Amino acid sequence: MATILDSVDQRTKLVGENRLELLIFQMHTGQLFAINVFKVKEVVKLPKLNRLPGSHPHITGVANIRGASIPVIDLRQAIGMRGDQQEGECNIIITEYNRSVQAFLVGQVMNIVNLTWADIQPPPKQVGKNNYLTAITKVPRDGMDRLVSIIDVEKVLAEIVDYDIQISNGVLDNTIINHFVGKKVLIVDDSSTARAQIRDTLSQLGLEVIEASDGLKALTLLKGWCDSGKSVHDEIMMMFTDAEMPEMDGYKLTYEIRNDPRMNDLFIALNTSLSGSFNEAMVEKVGCDRFISKFQPDLLVEVVQDRLRTILSHCK
Known part of the structure; x- marks a missing residue:
């Protein structure tokens, strides 16, 4: 077999x-x-x-x-x-x-x-x-x-392994934590369990979460903002996307975003349970900014903090 x-x-x-x-x-x-x-x-x-x-x-x-x-x-x-x-x-x-x-x-x-x-x-x-x-x-x-x-x-x-959403001591950067309030991230994943893990982790920082259950829904949302004259960067600070999803996978979603000049610099983190070595190659191919394996709350927090630091540095 x-x-x-x-x-x-x-x-x-x-x-x-x-x-x-x-x-x-x-x-x-x-x-x-x-x-x-x-x-x-x-x-x-x-x-x-x-x-x-x-x-x-x-x-x-x-x-x-x-x-x-x-x-x-x-x-x-x-x-x-x-x-x-x-x-x-x-x-x-x-x-x-x-x-x-x-x-x-x-x-x-x-x-x-x-x-x-x-x-x-x-x-x-x-x-x-x-x-x-x-x-x-x-x-x-x-x-x-x-x-x-x-x-x-x-x-x-x-349901067998209880995935932890607790953030370890020392991970939070208290010098920027207040800047998360009012900021939003987009989560794209077909698994409600995976979306809940990210949402429950990031909500501890004061971040607001927008959810989409597949790549096509996410792309429609992003293009809708652009078509109405909104800046994607005013709506969200970054996007987390799964790799495998109905109708449009995360790689295709990233490709479409990178080829739309209205939003091609959106920060995209691929958040998937697929093997790391494979995804590192695909991240480079389609142009994601980061790759992280799922169900790692500390790493999720580190990624959004790094992104926030970049945004704050550009505002100076």
């Missing part, structure tokens, strides 16, 4: 072209699920697991993969589906999110599909706020279009 991902390293050219590849799998139902290939390190048959007494109930055990101990999360249980997953074909999808490695127990892993972000749509509002989806799409299978649910892995992980 691992061979399905042998060419992942060659697929990076898709990102930046508003394209993505999804790994499609099932969880012992007819329903199709997916996660982005760029989060996936490997797919293997379910090995023997070592149980950990007292661990989170969604962690079904720990797998030893080539000497590395990797926690295995029962994805079906984690997203609230009923039934026993360890019947029939079982695989684990080993992933890297936010600088940590974990595996997800699933059923049959089927194939990889190549799509554009325009093919990816937000989940219907009728599913409610407590769903575990970032998006949905359709793929051809068995002569018909089949619905695919794209898992909000960040929400799943946040």
Whole structure:
């Protein structure tokens, strides 16, 4: 099964072209699920697991993969589906999110599909706020279009690992803290969990937060300000954007901003759970100002403080 991902390293050219590849799998139902290939390190048959007494109930055990101990999360249980997953074909999808490695127990892993972000749509509002989806799409299978649910892995992980929004002692610069009051930042992310983490961290500084759930909504907002004669810099001091989002990803969003002379100098920080080395190359390619991994409150604060210092220095 691992061979399905042998060419992942060659697929990076898709990102930046508003394209993505999804790994499609099932969880012992007819329903199709997916996660982005760029989060996936490997797919293997379910090995023997070592149980950990007292661990989170969604962690079904720990797998030893080539000497590395990797926690295995029962994805079906984690997203609230009923039934026993360890019947029939079982695989684990080993992933890297936010600088940590974990595996997800699933059923049959089927194939990889190549799509554009325009093919990816937000989940219907009728599913409610407590769903575990970032998006949905359709793929051809068995002569018909089949619905695919794209898992909000960040929400799943946040319910197992409590992401801290506390700012460490010594991080805040008290000489500039009062200058944050009244200033705004734009957060662009399809995960409500990720948006909440940034919002709750930055609100401690007195910053106001504007949110957009995908790159297209953010670009529409920014262009709307420009079209009405407003300066983007009067509206926000900077933007944080995720990489992967429905309709328009963060790389394409940055590209569009950099090619609009009305806002091409907007400060943009790429805030993503994708691997650092990959994103550092993409940041340089599309022109982001900073790259930071998600769920690091101290680093978030340092980035906005650096940006504020630059703004204040230009005002002198």
